[in-house]
Amino acid sequence: MKNNKKTILITGCNGFIGYHVANKLLDNNFRLIGIDNNNSYYDPNLKKERFNLLKKRKNFFFSKIDIKNKKKLFKIIKKFQPFLIINLAAQAGVRYSFENPQKYIDSNITGFVNLMEIMKTLKIKRLIYASSSSVYGDCKDFPFKENMKLSPLNFYGQTKLLNERISDVYRKNFKIDSIGLRLFTVYGPYGRPDMYIPKILDKIKKGNIIEVYNNGKNLRDFTYVGDVSDIIKNLVVNFNKVKKFNILNICNGKEINILKLLKMCEKKIGLRAKILLKPMQRGDMFKTHGNNSLIKKLFKAFKFTKFEEGLSRTIKKDYFKY
Numbered sequence: 001m002k003n004n005k006k007t008i009l010i011t012g013c014n015g016f017i018g019y020h021v022a023n024k025l026l027d028n029n030f031r032l033i034g035i036d037n038n039n040s041y042y043d044p045n046l047k048k049e050r051f052n053l054l055k056k057r058k059n060f061f062f063s064k065i066d067i068k069n070k071k072k073l074f075k076i077i078k079k080f081q082p083f084l085i086i087n088l089a090a091q092a093g094v095r096y097s098f099e100n101p102q103k104y105i106d107s108n109i110t111g112f113v114n115l116m117e118i119m120k121t122l123k124i125k126r127l128i129y130a131s132s133s134s135v136y137g138d139c140k141d142f143p144f145k146e147n148m149k150l151s152p153l154n155f156y157g158q159t160k161l162l163n164e165r166i167s168d169v170y171r172k173n174f175k176i177d178s179i180g181l182r183l184f185t186v187y188g189p190y191g192r193p194d195m196y197i198p199k200i201l202d203k204i205k206k207g208n209i210i211e212v213y214n215n216g217k218n219l220r221d222f223t224y225v226g227d228v229s230d231i232i233k234n235l236v237v238n239f240n241k242v243k244k245f246n247i248l249n250i251c252n253g254k255e256i257n258i259l260k261l262l263k264m265c266e267k268k269i270g271l272r273a274k275i276l277l278k279p280m281q282r283g284d285m286f287k288t289h290g291n292n293s294l295i296k297k298l299f300k301a302f303k304f305t306k307f308e309e310g311l312s313r314t315i316k317k318d319y320f321k322y
Contacts, residue, residue, distance in 0.1 A: 008236065009033040009082040011067055012089035016192050017130065017228060019050040021086065022060070024229035025236065031059045033080045036089065037066035042193050050190055067111030074118050084126040084236060087115055093194060094134065094283050097155035108159035112166060120174045126239055127178040128232060129167065132160040133288045135182060143291040146247045154283035164247060177243040179235055184251035184290045188225030188310060189317040197314060204265060204273045212258060214280040219255040219287040224310035234299050242298050251290030252304045264308065268315055
């Protein structure tokens, strides 16, 4: 059976980024096979809410599968024969990786290898997968460029770097073309509760103390989730033209100071934040600031969403009600 040129399999479809990417691809008339293990790393009701929206869409099919279960994963991929796979399933969270590293091995390494092995067996030659800005670690040169030497500071970042190296092995030995996306602090509607912006919005709303590490000196390159889904759609449509760019920074290209972000949130929701300054936390990066020149080279007309606009959309549409 030949790969269906309109069928895509996406892992982690009920997750934050997966949900937005799935919607974008369905908007563009792709047939989508979504899988997710719907784990309880954060409130399962949020994943359920996203899924309830997706299941109403035409050409969306879902199966509850954990990518570490190779047998079930093989069965569904063989059944639908997608022409391309998007892997967004992963155990997320930097700090949690110090508490439970086995979760990261199971999903981010074992699950990833399962996927590559199945692609090899079924002769599926196109993969787009999520890496992370965490692979840059304590790089001192800014903005981060894709060809820099990498030194992740935490276990999560190490598993993402290993994904990049594993995919390179399959590219060279089995001709599986892959594009790895180094995602920089993605934010937007339906964000995970453990992510920084949803977390601080919730704490401001409830009047809880916000712990601000490194005394508020940290900077982050925040990237709007709508931009991420647009870029992934463009990569899918133009895969054969862009596959040589096997690693891409997905970033806005501008760093935002954390204290400035808090002030912006206060202003937009009309409430004051209770802030407790604390020292640098283990595994944290002082600054993330990516160079997005490769993406701009590939898609010359693409414009990233300004942070203030993206923040307004997040507050307006998210499950936090102000």
